Amino acid sequence: MSQSDLHCRATRFCDPSQDSIRPQVMLPVMDQTRIFMMRMLATLLLALGLAFPGMAQQPLQITITDGVIEPLPIAVPVFQAETAGAEQMAAQITRVVVDDLVNSGLFREVPQSAFISQVTSFAQPVAYADWRAINVQGLVTGAVAMSGDQLVVKFRLYDVFSGAELGEGLQFAGTVAGWRRMGHKVADAVYSRITGEGGYFDSRVVFVSESGSKGSRLQRLAIMDYDGQNIQFLTESGAIVLAPRFSPTGDRVLYTSYESGFPAINLLDVSTVGRRQIATAPGEMAFSPRFSKDGTRVIYSLSTGGNTDLYITDLNTGQHMRLTEAPSIETSPSFSPDGTQIVFESDRSGTQQLYLMSANGGEPQRISFGEGRYGSPVWSPRGDLVAFTKQNAGRFHIGVMRTDGSEERLLTSSFLDESPTWAPNGRVIMFTRETQGTDGAPSIYSVDISGRVLQQVPTGGMSSDPSWGPLQP
């Protein structure tokens, strides 16, 4: 066996298998009705302008659209090790939970050193007064048990001000190898209970990993956890690959590849990393593919005689349908969550602008009217917003607007920001930021829809074109 065989196998086809994590509800220890009434009362008082005197008396509730200025203080004592030798695992999982919550920008960690009361058992009653005294509003307790390669993680969330548990205790069972996912599951549940929205931590992102100099980049598809952990490569370096997109269930990836020598659409199975080229409608170059909402059709751009239009190909029947017929460039399509409409970019007006159209074609309606150029629109999974790249006055921005084009807000600004993708809950966006100059390099960033929480996603190297997958089962 040659060195190259070993090399290829070691770096290329790591098994990105997904362990399923089974959630189980534990014994309820709270009175749902009482908590509900208290939260309703609090909301009502706020609505009437009767502000509470002091932060510690606000309900354990965050409304994300308000643009949270002051993160909510939470305490997450290190999870209890319920089996011998699980101490380190318990500490690691606790750290994942805290990092997820704090990095969302909605929470602030009250450090262990400030704790008055120490948690020594998962079952012990909560000393609410001790947590109130240090201004903790949300308390998360948890426990970890290991048996062979099996791992069980359980947690409870307490509303310190109300002096009661918020929601029921939950436990997750899975494999030790999937320990980070257990932490993400706990963080998603906490996030979801406090915000009333779906979580996004237990999700993965497919992206383009890049190496080499700016003039001759080597590109390969890669997949990672949403926080940059567990990076695995899906293709070898070599041919140019662009703009991967997850299928709605996250099991397949569509992307543009130059592997055949010319741009073509490839479909990759995430678990086997098997890939094949999709037969598109006849044309010279096919690129910019995205899945339909049911995952059975592909919408893409096809370039013929220098002109680029939108087409749809049915993956099962192989039938093609032409959606646009204009001498302008039509590209970067994105389906609405209900699958009935498409947002895309076109330069039919002279510059790149955003347009809405029926998923069956028809007359497009322009929705972007601000200064500058608009491209790479992506419809939010919630249906309410379209994220886009805006280029104006020598700067690039990631922004959002309502689907009728109103209420445009720019979230970022830099030399080159592009290619937004939505978190599964529609509250966070990842995108590519490229630095300037001969040594310019791309990285992946995330920003929340208030534009306040901007972070680089640690991918350990040059990376671009993220596509954020669904919450994992």
Added chain:
Amino acid sequence: MNRLLIAAILISGLSLSACTRPDRFGADGTDGTNGLPGTGVVDPNAIGSASDPASPLYFSQTIGDRVLFVVDQSTLTPQAMATLDGQAQWLLTNSSYLAVIEGHADEQGTREYNVALGARRANAVREYLISKGVPASRLRTISYGKERPISLCSDESCYSQNRRAVTVISVGSIS
């Protein structure tokens, strides 16, 4: 001992580059002939001498293998047309060669739009060469968007060089 070690390193290096080279680009992403990203269809030993008017090297160096474009435009400038007149003449004289026309864009644009823009530029060149009598069957286009800049700085001096269409001479059939 040392020789064996060196030989082992060389062999592993060769194997590695073979492993990471699933397409026609060299390991550094170029075709290894002129440092330009190309299709690599031409055997470097077959491009001949720059002093031989029938050689692809003469085509690229003396006639000029590329034309430049204004921001966002695919319209040919008078200077570009003059270059393309020379290209058409050469292709008509050397009728055994085929050509792949590569369209490129500068980095001031989104990735997918730039692929489409590069396709427009490559096609503008193709149409012009056809209008001068070059058979369409000998010309194929490809767009690299902004993925293969030739000048790497982030100002107009480089952008103007990157907004280009390059005619790459090849032999054999166009797939």
